[in-house]
Amino acid sequence: xxxxxLRSTTAxxxxxxxxxxxxxxxxxxxxxxxxxxxxxxxxxxxxLQHVLEADISEFGxxxxxxxxxxxxxxxxxxxxxxxxxAARLGLSPSGLxxxxxxxxxxxxxxxxxxxxxxxxxxxxxxxxxxALLVEAAPHHVDSVRRHFIGLLTRRExxxxxxxxxxxxxxLLAEQDAAS
Amino acid sequence: xxxxxLRSTTAxxxxxxxxxxxxxxxxxxxxxxxxxxxxxxxxxxxxLQHVLEADISEFGxxxxxxxxxxxxxxxxxxxxxxxxxAARLGLSPSGLxxxxxxxxxxxxxxxxxxxxxxxxxxxxxxxxxxALLVEAAPHHVDSVRRHFIGLLTRRExxxxxxxxxxxxxxLLAEQDAAS
DNA sequence: GGCACTTGTTTGCGCCCGCAACTATTGTAG
DNA sequence: CTACAATAGTTGCGGGCGCAAACAAGTGCC
Numbered sequence: 001x002x003x004x005x006l007r008s009t010t011a012x013x014x015x016x017x018x019x020x021x022x023x024x025x026x027x028x029x030x031x032x033x034x035x036x037x038x039x040x041x042x043x044x045x046x047x048l049q050h051v052l053e054a055d056i057s058e059f060g061x062x063x064x065x066x067x068x069x070x071x072x073x074x075x076x077x078x079x080x081x082x083x084x085x086a087a088r089l090g091l092s093p094s095g096l097x098x099x100x101x102x103x104x105x106x107x108x109x110x111x112x113x114x115x116x117x118x119x120x121x122x123x124x125x126x127x128x129x130x131a132l133l134v135e136a137a138p139h140h141v142d143s144v145r146r147h148f149i150g151l152l153t154r155r156e157x158x159x160x161x162x163x164x165x166x167x168x169x170x171l172l173a174e175q176d177a178a179s
Numbered sequence: 180x181x182x183x184x185l186r187s188t189t190a191x192x193x194x195x196x197x198x199x200x201x202x203x204x205x206x207x208x209x210x211x212x213x214x215x216x217x218x219x220x221x222x223x224x225x226x227l228q229h230v231l232e233a234d235i236s237e238f239g240x241x242x243x244x245x246x247x248x249x250x251x252x253x254x255x256x257x258x259x260x261x262x263x264x265a266a267r268l269g270l271s272p273s274g275l276x277x278x279x280x281x282x283x284x285x286x287x288x289x290x291x292x293x294x295x296x297x298x299x300x301x302x303x304x305x306x307x308x309x310a311l312l313v314e315a316a317p318h319h320v321d322s323v324r325r326h327f328i329g330l331l332t333r334r335e336x337x338x339x340x341x342x343x344x345x346x347x348x349x350l351l352a353e354q355d356a357a358s
Numbered sequence: 359g360g361c362a363c364t365t366g367t368t369t370g371c372g373c374c375c376g377c378a379a380c381t382a383t384t385g386t387a388g
Numbered sequence: 389c390t391a392c393a394a395t396a397g398t399t400g401c402g403g404g405c406g407c408a409a410a411c412a413a414g415t416g417c418c
Contacts, residue, residue, distance in 0.1 A: 029317075029320060030320060030323070030324070030328065033333070033336050033337055033340060034328050034336055036340040036344065037328070037336045037337070037339040037340035037343070038323060038327070038328060040339070040340055040342075040343035040344045040346075040347055041339060041343045043343075043347050044343045044346045044347045044350065045224050046269040047269055047347075047350040047351075047354070048346065048350060050269070051350065051353070062374090064374085081396085082396070082397065083395080083396060083397080090225040090226055090229070091375080091376095092375070092376050092377080093376095093396075093397060093398080094375070094376065094377080094378095094397085094398070094399075095374075095375045095376065096375095096397090097397070097398055097399085098373090098374070098375070098398095099374080099375085102373095102374095117383075117384075117395095117396080118382080118383060118384085119382065119383045119384070119395065119396045119397070120383090120395090120396060120397080121396080121397065121398095138208075141208060141209060144209070144217060145209070145213075147346070147349065147350065148217070148346055149209065149213050149216070149217060151342075151345045151346055151349055152342050152345070152346075154212070155338060156338045156339075156341060156342040157212050157213055157216045158212055158216070159334060159335045159338030159339065159342075160216040160219070160220060160335075160338065160339060160342060161212060161215040161216035161219055162335060163219075163330075163331050163335040163338075163339060164216070164219035164220045164222075164223045165215065165219045166330045166331070167219075167223045167227065167326070167327055167330055167331075168219055168222050168223045168226075170326065170330055171223065171226040171227060171230065171326065172226075174230070175226070241404090243404085260366085261366070261367065262365085262366060262367080270405080270406095271405070271406050271407080272366075272367060272368080272406095273367085273368070273369080273405070273406065273407080273408095274404075274405045274406065275367090275405095276367070276368055276369085277368095277403090277404065277405070278404080278405085281403090281404095296365095296366085296413080296414070297412080297413060297414085298365070298366045298367070298412065298413045298414070299365095299366060299367080299413095300366080300367065300368095
C-alpha cells in the first residue's frame with residue numbers, strides 16, 4: 001500500500017541529495033493521491049491485458065487479432081486501408097503486415113488492392129471473420145465486465161471515461177503535431 | 180466519438196440476429212458510459228506507454244528497464260529474488276532472465292546467488308543503477324505528469340486511484356486462487 | 359537416508375513487432 | 389514532360405518475451 005510512496009521517496013531522497021535545486025524542474029513530485037492513481041494504473045494494465053488475452057484465446061484469437069476484427073467491423077463496407085488500420089491500432093506498418101498475415105491465413109480477413117489508388121491495399125473482413133467476431137464479442141464484453149467495468153461504481157466509470165478521453169485527445173494532438 | 184457505440188452495436192446486431200436469447204448470458208452489453216470508459220482506456224494505454232518509452236529512452240532505458248530499477252530501489256537492501264521480481268513486473272521467469280541480461284551488461288544491476296537458498300539468484304541494484312534511477316526519475320515523473328496526471332482533475336485522480344486499486348486487487352486475488 | 363514432488367532459474371524455440379531499406383505509386387514543380 | 393518528393397506497403401534484421409524442457413536445489417514422506 002505505501003510501497004508506492006516509499007518507492008518514490010527513495011529515489012526522491014537520492015535525487016535531493018545530488019541536486020542543488022529544491023525540486024523537480026517545474027511540476028514537482030507526485031503527491032499521495034497522484035501516486036496511488038499512477039501506481040494502481042501501471043500495476044493493473046499488464047495483468048488486465050493478460051486475462052483478457054486468456055479469455056479471448058478460447059476463440060483462437062489474440063487481443064490484437066480481435067481489435068483488427070473490431071476496427072474492420074466498424075466500417076460500413078468492412079474494409080480499411082492498411083495505413084488507416086495501422087493508425088487506429090497504434091501499430092507500425094510492418095507490424096500490421098505481419099498481423100494481417102496471420103488473419104489472412106485463417107481466412108478471417110482478406111486483402112484486396114484499392115481501385116482508387118494502386119499503392120494501397122484494403123484489409124477486408126471476410127464473412128468468417130465477421131461471424132467469429134459476432135460469436136466472440138459477447139464473451140469478450142463479459143470478460144471486460146468481470147475484470148474491469150463490473151468492479152467500478154458509476155462515478156468511477158464516468159471519471160475514467162472523461163479522464164482517458166482527455167488523455168487520448170492529448171496524445172493524438174501531440175502525434176499530429178509531430179507529423 | 181460515437182464510433183465506439185457503432186462498433187459495439189454492429190457486432191451486437193449481428194449477435195442478435197444469430198442468437199435465440201434476448202441478451203448476453205448474464206451481464207449484458209456495455210451501456211454508453213461504460214463503453215466510453217472502456218474505449219477511451221483501451222485507446223489510451225498503448226500510445227501512453229509509447230510516449231513514456233520515448234521520454235525515458237533519453238537515458239538509454241526502456242520502460243521495462245526503468246521498472247526493474249524502481250522495484251529494486253524499493254527494497255531496503257536493493258535486492259530481490261528473481262521470482263519475486265518477476266511477479267512484481269508481471270513477467271515470466273524467462274522474460275526476466277533476458278531483461279536482466281541487458282541491465283547486467285550495462286552494469287546497472289548485478290546478479291548474486293542467495294546465501295539462504297542456493298537455487299535463487301538475487302538481482303541487486305548497482306551504485307550505477309541507483310544513480311541512473313535517481314537521475315532519470317524526476318524526468319519520468321515529469322513525463323507522467325505532462326501526459327497523464329497533469330491532464331486530470333483531482334476528482335478524476337481519486338476515482339482512478341480507487342478504481343484501479345480494486346481492479347488490481349481482483350486480478351491479484353484471481354491469480355493467487357489459480358495457484 | 360532415499361525417493362518422489364515442488365520450487366527457482368536458465369535455455370531452445372518461435373511469435374510479435376519496430377526500424378531501416380527497398381519497391382511501387384502518386385503528387386508536385388520546373 | 390520530367391524529375392524529385394511524398395505516400396503505401398512489404399521484407400530483412402534484431403530485440404523482447406512466453407512456453408516447454410532441462411537442470412539444480414530444497415521439502416516431505418516412508
